[in-house]
Structures are given as structure tokens and as C-alpha cells.
Amino acid sequence: WIHCHTPATDASGPVKATMDTLFEHFQGMKLPAQVRVSLACCLNMCGAVHCSDIAILGYHRKPPMIEDSHLDKMCEIPLAVAACPTAAVKPKKVELEDGTEVKSVEVKNERCMY
Incomplete structure (x- = not known):
């Protein structure tokens, strides 16, 4: 797959949980x-992550869900x-x-890599 610049995982949750667990080790x-x-x-x-001591990898199993009412305002x-x-x-117009x-998009599930 080609390199993308769009994050597919909300990193704040896993990073916060990991640092909550490791904080005392770093502090002490x-x-x-x-x-x-x-x-x-x-x-x-x-x-x-391949060159880190502790690596967290987001793994997606389902195609993304589209919220048509918000998409054109967010990206x-x-x-x-x-x-x-x-x-x-693919782009599409939705009523x-x-x-x-x-304006919105649709996802062809059979072509999606997830």
C-alpha cells in the first residue's frame, strides 16, 4: 500500500492508557x-513502530462509516x-x-483494504 497522510486511528485513547500505565516507571x-x-x-x-521498544499498532477490520451530514464540514x-x-x-451527493x-463520499466495501 502507498503511504498516506490520513490517520485511521484516534491515537489519544491508546496513548493515554499506555502512559498512565508507564508513568510511574518514567517518573521514578x-x-x-x-x-x-x-x-x-x-x-x-x-x-x-518497528524500531521502538513498545509499539502499538492500530488494526482495522471494517470499512469506515460515513456521516454524510458532517463530512463536507470536516474535510x-x-x-x-x-x-x-x-x-x-468515491464522491457522491446525498440528500x-x-x-x-x-457533498459526501461512498465506500466500495469490496475494494476497501480493511
Whole structure:
């Protein structure tokens, strides 16, 4: 897969849980040497987890869910489409419950790498 710049995992939860567990070891200098802790958001491992002492890797088993009402306010749709290495994300227009038409995307599950 090609390298992407879009995180697929919300890193704050796993990082907070890991540091809560390790904090006393860092604070009390109980470790024999410097320790490198890293998190990669997907299997591409952009977070350099392969050269860390403690590595956390996000593993996704399902295609992403799309919230049509929020998507066009949160990201640029052409960039979201271009970031998919397997061309599983396509742009589309969606009519919301209140009758407004918004730009969104759809995911072709059979093409999605997850």
C-alpha cells in the first residue's frame, strides 16, 4: 500500500492508557535505559513502530462509516478520495432528511483494504 497522510486511528485513547500505565516507571527512573514508545495508526506503520521498544499498532477490520451530514464540514472531499490507495472511496451527493443536498463520499466495501 502507498503511504498516506490520513490517520485511521484516534491515537489519544491508546496513548493515554499506555502512559498512565508507564508513568510511574518514567517518573521514578526505574527503567534501565531510554525507552521508545510509539503508535502507528494503521498497518502502514508510519509511526516507526518497528524500531521502538513498545509499539502499538492500530488494526482495522471494517470499512469506515460515513456521516454524510458532517463530512463536507470536516474535510476536503477531493483529498479524502485521493488518499485512498485502492480507489474504494468515491464522491457522491446525498440528500439529508431535512431536504438539503450535501457533498459526501461512498465506500466500495469490496475494494476497501480493511
